[in-house]
Amino acid sequence: MTSLSHNALIELALDLTQSLNSADRFDRLLDTIRKTIHCDAIALLLYQDSLLKPLAMQGLSKETLGRRFILNEHPRFERICQSESPTRFSSDCSLPDPYDGLLRDSEDDLPVHACMGLPLHANNQLIGVLTLDSLSPGIFDQIPERVLAIISAMASATLNTAIHLEQLELQAQHNKNVVAELTQEAWQKDGGEIIGQSPVITALKNDIQVAASSDLTILITGETGVGKELVARTLHQASHRHHAPLVYVNCAALPENLIESELFGHVKGAFTGALKNRAGKFNLADGGTLFLDEIGELPILAQSKLLRALQNQEIQPVGQDHIHKVNVRVITATNRDLNVEVQAGRFRADLFHRLSVYPIDVPPLRERIGDIPILAGFFVELARRKFAVSQFKLSPQVIVNLSQYSWPGNVRELEHVINRAALKARARSPQQPIITLQPEDCTDLPADLLTHSSELDTPTSPELSYTLGHSLKEATEHFQRQTILNVLVKHHGNIAATARELLTDRANLTRLIKRLGIKINKQISL
Incomplete structure (x- = not known):
């Protein structure tokens, strides 16, 4: 065991000043720590709302990035977070290890090994955790406390800086105490997070960041199942309207004779069945955001009324002469090509141009190269929680099969495949602490994918395979x-x-x- 040298500190400081983004800073931090402390796996995790989210790691499978570790379900993490100093776990510790089955070079349970966790604090608040694992038992026992204190300080400073930079870049100071119940439920649905690191998803996140700070009307397009509603919720939560309601309307589900009443409200006696005054969706969203999903399904007559509301921010409830002023940001979504709908006369051209002031296209899953293992890790962790299993993991061949499939149903289809596979795997191995999802559990996928050799251990794609034998x-x-x-x-x-x-x-x-x-x-x- 070597001490943390002045050269290592200077090297890290220079590296961090030259880093272009948080991910780069995190990788350089982990590299420097591994030069000082020998370990087989190291991970930096962010603490948020009683769970730990992996930000960077080395030595663990890629799917780990998609996991979200709830503290009360992982006693080792819980003990680390409750401590004020580094926590070393003895090699015979009986507490389950959250990384069981996730070590990159091992497909089985973690053997007897050394495990250590460092709580990371800023302004006396827990902001994250640094974990180190080694297959050599007792290797962390002789590390001087001074070295661990310096490592904790470096990791805390790096993570705290990244947190503040992200807050400044997004310009979103979230006040969770005043979020309306409707908005809170919408935000929590499906995890409230866009999972992925592919170039197209990075570009999508940049688009959201740019658009969120404005009040421009946004049209979200994309195939069925890509996550258009999640994009809309993210836009609202990152905007200055995040403290106000996000009101959801499925235009395809509105009866044609009630669309105007649903959107703008009505007064008592306005029509048969109008027994009392009712506020419309525009009223409910006043000061916040109105999300009109499946906007391409809106009948042509209702489109003209919506256009007037968008142009003047004025609404007129059914049966009332008085006009109300509202302050609503409108976000719409569709899986149709509205240009084609306009040319066919099924959608008003003036409404289309009013809605698409800032268009955002959500890429299909087949274009998100490298995201499938991360998304699969996210969904398999949700399945673990749902089915009350100690640990689910994905076999290498399953990762290959998932990565080679074209996913016509996109992210929604991937979630359903993982849930069904997890259920089948649990039924096949009900007493196992770690249950591995095998290709035979994913019977939804085309049969030709399930016949690939089990010796494959990394996903491939036509674009990547082309590099073989070419410059x-x-x-x-x-x-x-x-x-x-x-x-x-x-x-x-x-x-x-x-x-x-x-x-x-x-x-x-x-x-x-x-x-x-x-x-x-x-x-x-x-």
Whole structure:
């Protein structure tokens, strides 16, 4: 065991000043600690609302990033968080280890090993935890307290800085004590968090961050099951309206003869069955956000009334002459192509332009390269909680199968597949403390995926497999060509729309299309 040298401290300080983002800072922090303390796994976790969320890790499977550890379900984490100083667990400790089955180089239970946790504090408040695990029992016993104190201080400062930077960047100071019950229920649904680290999800999060601070009307588009409602809730929660209600309306479920009453309200006696005054959804959302889901299903007659409300922020309840002023931000969502609906005369062009002031497209799961293991880890942890199992884990072949499937039902389909597989795995191994989901548990997936060799242990994709036997330049151009082709097809050859989605300059994209040999006629081909 070596002491923490001045050189290591200086190296870390320089690294942190050169880091571009929090993830980079976290990785450099873990690298420096591992140079000082030998360990097989290390993880930095953020403390939020009685649970721990992994932020960075080394030596653990990627799915661990999708886990959320509730303290009262994990006694080791609970003991670390309740301590004011580093906690070492003896090699014969009987408390279950939350990382059982998650060590990257081991598929079985963790053998006898050394485990240590450091609580991280800022302003006398717990903000996170640093955990270290080694397959060599007793290896942490002789580490000087001074070294651990310095490591805790470095990790606390790094995490605290990241927390403050995120708060400043998002410009969202959440006041949870005044969140309305309707908004709170909507936010907590499905975990209230966009899970993923792929480039398209990173771009989506950036779009949300930019749009959230404004009152612009937003149109969220995307296939069924991609998480459009979650994007809407995230937009509201990151806005200055987060303390006010987020009111949800499913336009497809509204009876045509009651749409106006549902949106704008009515007075007693306005129509048969109107036995008392009723506030509409615009009234309920006053000061907050109104989310109109499935906006493409709204009948053409109701569209004109909605347009007036959006233009003037004025509503008129059914049966009343008086007009009410409201202060409502409107977010809409649809899985339809509203451009096509406008051309077909089923959707008003003026309403479409009013709704799509800031369009946000949610990518399908098949385009989210690398996100499937993280999402699977998130859903399998939810399943563990739901089915009261000590630990669920995913076999390497299941990760491969999930990553190779095209997911026409997107994230919603992945969640259902994980839940069904977890239920089958529990029935197959009811007494096991750690239950591994196997390919035969995922019978929803195409049969050809379930016949792949079990020797595969890492997910692959057509884009990645192309690199074998090709130069880096050839592989890069292949990836660029396929990505641009996919987006061009999606936008029917529209270069401007393609450039916006790819976050690139239109002129640069045009030159790249020419260099890659992509021809744009009535059809797109090489």
